[in-house]
Amino acid sequence: MTGCHCAGAGQALLDLRLQRMVASLPIPKRLWSRVSQHVGCFSTQEVYLLQKLALTLEPVDRETLPSLFSRMAILNGTDSANFALDLGTTFRRILEQDEEAVAIFSERAGLSAMQLAELLSWTGERIGDVRMRFRNEVFVSRALRNPIIRGCPHCLREHAADQPHPLRHIVLRGDWLCRGVDICHQHHQPLVPLWSNARPIERDNIGARLAEILPDLQAGSFDCVRVEPTDYDLWLDKRLSQGISADKNMAGLTAGVSSDHNLRVHWCSFAP
Numbered sequence: 001m002t003g004c005h006c007a008g009a010g011q012a013l014l015d016l017r018l019q020r021m022v023a024s025l026p027i028p029k030r031l032w033s034r035v036s037q038h039v040g041c042f043s044t045q046e047v048y049l050l051q052k053l054a055l056t057l058e059p060v061d062r063e064t065l066p067s068l069f070s071r072m073a074i075l076n077g078t079d080s081a082n083f084a085l086d087l088g089t090t091f092r093r094i095l096e097q098d099e100e101a102v103a104i105f106s107e108r109a110g111l112s113a114m115q116l117a118e119l120l121s122w123t124g125e126r127i128g129d130v131r132m133r134f135r136n137e138v139f140v141s142r143a144l145r146n147p148i149i150r151g152c153p154h155c156l157r158e159h160a161a162d163q164p165h166p167l168r169h170i171v172l173r174g175d176w177l178c179r180g181v182d183i184c185h186q187h188h189q190p191l192v193p194l195w196s197n198a199r200p201i202e203r204d205n206i207g208a209r210l211a212e213i214l215p216d217l218q219a220g221s222f223d224c225v226r227v228e229p230t231d232y233d234l235w236l237d238k239r240l241s242q243g244i245s246a247d248k249n250m251a252g253l254t255a256g257v258s259s260d261h262n263l264r265v266h267w268c269s270f271a272p
């Protein structure tokens with residue numbers, strides 16, 4: 001677009017957009033300063049490209065970043081790799097949680113700062129070579145990253161039930177990533193291996209992997225015998241959900257499971 005009127009309208013739109021970006025704070029300061037430096041270079045089309053997509057999804061409780069990214073890609077008629085390219089980034093940068101890539105996705109998905117923080121907290125964020133922050137606590141990375149992806153087949157099947165496009169709705173939960181979480185508390189179903197791949201770019205391509213197992217999932221091939229959660233299972237679920245305050249609410253219970261806890265979570269290190 002050219003001409004005084006259009007240029008003025010474009011600038012006004014840009015100003016509004018930038019004000020909203022600051023107000024909603026989905027863009028990290030590092031990216032924001034970069035945007036500000038180039039404000040004069042933006043065309044109306046580029047401003048448009050930063051807007052929320054017409055088709056978006058709300059993140060589900062405990063959902064991970066790759067899961068939401070995959071569902072958004074499918075909703076927009078593409079796959080994770082091409083969706084990332086459409087956003088001007090790459091799927092690898094999304095999985096690596098590159099600050100700029102995640103900020104672009106968050107903005108285009110219309111996520112609030114709180115939704116993004118919650119999403120990342122259930123995904124786990126690297127804070128060094130061997131440690132990750134997960135639910136505001138520090139874990140060794142191997143407690144959260146494993147070639148084997150697990151899940152509850154009942155949960156997955158319920159997401160897909162009666163949906164004309166089931167892959168838009170099937171969600172992978174962050175607590176399923178955590179070694180030590182072995183049961184679905186809603187269905188009393190042991191978490192089962194869904195797929196295995198050593199390459200994150202393949203393993204975390206959730207839509208593609210789910211498409212491969214969907215027939216077996218819907219046929220009940222992944223189902224197991226119900227089990228009752230142990231005191232340890234109950235404690236860990238509350239700890240991940242509520243943080244350290246859960247220990248105060250479950251003081252008697254944590255005393256009872258302390259030895260079991262020590263045995264089973266030697267691989268993780270909760271922050272003091």
Ligand SMILES: [Zn+2]
Binds near residue numbers: 153156184185186187
């Ligand atoms: Zn379940």
